[in-house]
Amino acid sequence: MSLASTGTTSAREGLLAHARHIVTENPVTGLAFGLFALFVLTALIGHLIVPIDPLVSDTAAALQPPSARHWFGTDQLGRDIFARVVVATRLDMVIAISSVALVFFAGGLAGLAAGYFGGWTDRIIGRICDTIMAFPLFVLAMGIVAALGNTVTNIVIATAIINFPLYARVARAEANIRREAGFVQAARLCGNSEIRILLTQVAPNILPIMMVQVSLTMGYAILNAAGLSFIGLGVRPPTPEWGIMVAEGASFIVSGEWWIAFFPGVTLMLAVFCFNLLGDGLRDLVDPQRRL
């Protein structure tokens, strides 16, 4: 990419201006990016800013409703729910982002190869997808975590596996229609090998559509991790995690202590909502054709 260096400064400025345009053009996208920035910030410095240690229990102050001291109230052990919700952000984000990153590369590359080369590559990858899709996905994730062991790494792997067909199929369809495109033929004439064409010509061009997929599965990944924790797989107490907190608080709703499940639940909802809204903005960001 020796040529890229010559115009780097202008390209970077162009990208910034483009990002500013995307965020300001559509208020919903702006909101989603703002919310996303807030979540990332919370994940990075959340543990430094919470006033109360999320793991310290104070049985004298158990089951208190939201107040000036405990913004989101306290749980049955007297732990501050606000602190726990804030600190849990990092774990949930790490699970979501790493599982999506994993499946983005694995599923994306497999799909690209299937769509571009066709033949046996396509058949094998296609059948793998079909096999995964044949299971109820959440049950499959439960099975994987139960079999591999109850760790965060295994939650990430399980979440990646159940999302694999979604990425592989989108990438396959997009690569397939570009297989005989003019610019791919032209790249062949320029002496590019097939692998190089796949990686430098086809792959970047399916990035915009993959970005939409990323934003959709990111929310799904968070939901999936929380769901696994909810049923007792994955993250174990007392580690703060949104799914566990909802699970723990669920039994208190009937007796009137709604805040224990409510606040982590709302945060989870906001996170999923934010990622789903991010899609269009992300797509526009990586698509040079959207720039002026």
Next chain:
Amino acid sequence: MNIHAGADHMQPPLLDVHDLTVEFSTRRGMVRAVEKVNLTLAKGETLGIVGESGSGKSVTSYTVMRILDRAGRIAEGSITFGGVDVGNAPEAQVRTLRGREMSMIFQNPRAALNPIRKVGKQIEDVLIEHVQAQPSNAREKAIEVLQAVRIARPEERYHAYPFELSGGMCQRIVIALALACRPQLLIADEPTTGLDVTTQKAVMDLVVELARERNMATILITHDLGLAAAYCDRVMVMEKGRVVETATAEAIFRAPQHAYTRKLMRATPRGGITLRDLLPEEVAAEMAPLTTAKPLAGGPSLLVVENLIKEYPRPSTGSGLARLFGAKVAPPEPFRAVDGISFSLARGESLGLVGESGCGKSTTSMMLMRLLDPTSGRIIFNGEDLANISAKTFARSPWRSRIQMVFQDPTDSLNPRFTAARSIADPLMRLGEPMASAALRARVEELATLVGLPVSLLDRFPHQLSGGQKARVGIARAIALDPELVVLDEPTAALDVSVQAVVLNLLQDLKQRLGMSYIFVSHDLEVVRMLCDRVIVMRSGRIVEEGQTEAVMASPKADYTRELLSSIPHPPA
């Protein structure tokens, strides 16, 4: 010719567009696509609207039909059709007008038809929708309509799906749909672009004949001045949203008034002129005259093609179940896309490969480019049989840089994520001598200058370039490695005529300067006449005629060549 229509003062015109201005809101603010356009059309009259891309010709007609997309709006002016103020009428009223009173046919007929519904049923739908038929007699009526658009064996075609019909046949179906309700106005937006020249003639003859039969007014939107002049009573020339000239077809050809009309007319390829004549006079005067150095006749050939064949298997006719049970089904005869062609090309020569769609000219060029393996035959290039090297491994062959190609669609052939500089540098980086980044940049700039692309545009992405600029990027990429043979696959088919004129001249100059040989694949005989020394006419995978271009054009021997030549629309003399 309907001369009386204009003289009929008693009747108001069928369509009266007055001072029409249409605006589009875009990211860069309001853009005026059409400005102060006036036009009138009488019953039975045929009006041609001619202009290059971006001239506002399509927007004008879309506004008349009120099918502008949401970003567009009528900023000023009025449209009156048969006494109805189309610009301000409620949507329900306009909807009844569309289809029943005015109708439209589009450029790509296949896209305008529902691909999974039989064409007969699609015609029935329209007839029933507009109460022209009852479900009980719809079938007969639909067959009548098919007959009216001169479709042979209409009872059989009634059951055909669009993919089973040729492009020209599909366009007839679309015409049938548009005319099913006997509208008073037909708008044809580039109805024959993308169709073969013989099909174009048949379709246009049909449109004009039906219009005359039904005393229907027609607006023909086209980029082809020759086509408009041959089929229209009056021609209106548009440029950048404004009407620059309106006159009768004869007058506009005899004495064009506006400079833009003259420029457009000069740029239209026609008999008896050279490439330089396509350019505006002042530009042509500044350029070096074309040298007419003929290639050495006796020298060794650069390329010899011997008995080249490409076969594709046909889908098996025997049922899968029968084969499963061991029934011996003879495999069907394979389809021969290219059926044993042989020719040679001398150094510095340019050879035209002409034919209509499906004649095998593109398959031939793909095999010559070594992107496709021939079934049999030899491709001897510089004494080496390249057919022995498979298309898969050819990318790494030293011969790869000797044969390059300019693609038909300049947009499709550039990676949308590569800047122009990166696209031009690609062959240098892969096949050229390793060079430092600065040297590479210098070479790219040198190539850009050679093809007349401003160096300041090199860091742009394809979508930020115009069609002509993209074509130049494609040409620069093809000549980057100083190839000996360049295959030009309809390099100007997607360009406006004035841009085509410039690109054709550029190609000719480059050839002389760099000593390349060209194989020019085209469906346009007039363009081939100007650019090529020799021409091969192909049909159904075979060569039907071969010879010096001038000789073939002046006195064609094969009937098919004569048919091709006579189908080119000729403006009134």
